[in-house]
Each structure stands twice: as structure tokens, then as C-alpha cells.
Amino acid sequence: MSGTSPIRVLLADDEHLIRGALAALLSLEEDLLVVAEAASGPEALAMARAHRPDVAVLDLQMPGADGVSVAASLRSELPDCRAMIVTSHGRPGHLKRALEAGVRGFLPKTASARRLAEIIRTVHGGNRYIDPDLAADAISAGDSPLTAREAELLELAADGASIAEIAQRAGLSQGTVRNYLSSAASKIPAENRHAAARMARERGWI
Known part of the structure; x- marks a missing residue:
């Protein structure tokens, strides 16, 4: 990828082993560069402000602030940074909240590192990726009746x-x-x- 700047990625996940493994695997991709890692919502925001990533890969459930809250803050503070959510808790209401917060990618943690790299490229290119199974679950569950x-x-x-x-x-x-x-x-x-x-x-x- 000579002559082309790599896509700058922020990884935020409170499970250190998963985050470290993902960072190592993504670093094998020539066009991706992990510029920062975070273990909580507030740390993810601080790292994003400091490193200005192109794409933020956020765990849905983190201490301090969840991935959707972080994505909403990024949209207002760093509009050029595109947010993605990875989750092991893909409940329908979470997907709806994520889309309302401007999240561009929503996928389960069971996705492979190679698939994650592809989706990072998709999101960076201005497109959206929603896992089909999570989308189907959201449609079947319907909207929340609660205020x-x-x-x-x-x-x-x-x-x-x-x-x-x-x-x-x-x-x-x-x-x-x-x-x-x-x-x-x-x-x-x-x-x-x-x-x-x-x-x-x-x-x-x-």
C-alpha cells in the first residue's frame, strides 16, 4: 500500500486478552494501523481525542460508558472518526440505539479478525455494515413500548x-x-x- 496512508484504528475492549489478540492480528494487515487501545468508555474517548483515529472499534459493554455512548460522543466531537460496535450481547434495542448514535458497523465478537478487517475498510469507505442475524433479531423484536x-x-x-x-x-x-x-x-x-x-x-x- 505504498503511497497510501493506512487506516488508523482505535480498539476499545475491557477484555485485555481479546483486545491484544485483535491488535496483533489487525497489525498483519498492510493497510490498517492500530494507533491506540482502551479498556473503558472514558479511556476510549481520551484516546480518540489524542490519536484522531479514522475508525473506532468499540466493545458494546465497557466500564464507565458503553460503546454506543462513546460513539455518540465521537460523532459530535470527531465527526471524521467512524464508529463500529462489536458485541457478544447483540440485543435488538442495542442495535437501534447504535444506529441512532451514528454507528456505521455492528457485528458479533464471533467474527474473525479477517472479517473485522474487511468491515473496518467498508466503514472507512463510507458504507455501513450490520450483521444480518442481528438485524433480523432487531426486526422481529420490534420497537420498545417503554418511555x-x-x-x-x-x-x-x-x-x-x-x-x-x-x-x-x-x-x-x-x-x-x-x-x-x-x-x-x-x-x-x-x-x-x-x-x-x-x-x-x-x-x-x-
Whole structure:
């Protein structure tokens, strides 16, 4: 690839072994250059600001901020950097959030390094790649019936927190929290907040 600048890549994944292996395999590609690595959402943003990658390959679930949140920040701060999400949790709601955040690639972690390299090139070239199986799952699951506040409180309930704990963390009264969770459970529908949280998580709505 003489005379052509390599595609500058940021790799963000909190699993060091996976990230290191990917970096080593991608470095074998003549037209790709891994310029930075990160193990958390905030670190990914800091590395992106410092190194100005062409493509950011982001794990969906990272400490501090998830891949979609990082992608949304990159779109506003570094519009020339194209974001991709790799995930072992390809739930439908995640794909929808990713597309809304401007993510250009969405693929499972089961993809090979060679396939990942191809998709990095695709995304860098201005095109989009969505894994067909993940796209099909998203279509079959449909849109979430939950409001943003209902989803937020269900997510807090998913960890087994009590109404009092959820109210304190959300800055709401216990009665208001009960009303939101009851509304969410009736929309899903589910018999209680714990079942509603489990079902919403399975469908990728939280």
C-alpha cells in the first residue's frame, strides 16, 4: 500500500486478552494501523481525542460508558472518526440505539479478525455494515413500548434494587417510582417489576 496512508484504528475492549489478540492480528494487515487501545468508555474517548483515529472499534459493554455512548460522543466531537460496535450481547434495542448514535458497523465478537478487517475498510469507505442475524433479531423484536424514564427505572430494578433504593438513585418519590414500574410492567406485559426487567433486557429494550 505504498503511497497510501493506512487506516488508523482505535480498539476499545475491557477484555485485555481479546483486545491484544485483535491488535496483533489487525497489525498483519498492510493497510490498517492500530494507533491506540482502551479498556473503558472514558479511556476510549481520551484516546480518540489524542490519536484522531479514522475508525473506532468499540466493545458494546465497557466500564464507565458503553460503546454506543462513546460513539455518540465521537460523532459530535470527531465527526471524521467512524464508529463500529462489536458485541457478544447483540440485543435488538442495542442495535437501534447504535444506529441512532451514528454507528456505521455492528457485528458479533464471533467474527474473525479477517472479517473485522474487511468491515473496518467498508466503514472507512463510507458504507455501513450490520450483521444480518442481528438485524433480523432487531426486526422481529420490534420497537420498545417503554418511555425513556420507564426504561431507566426498569434497568435499576433489574439489579434487584428495592423501590426505596431506586427512588433514591433516580431522585424520585417511591410512589412515582411504583407508578412508572407498574406502567412498564403492564406494557411488556409482566407480572411484576423483576419479570418486566428480565423480559425488557432479553429484548434489548434496556
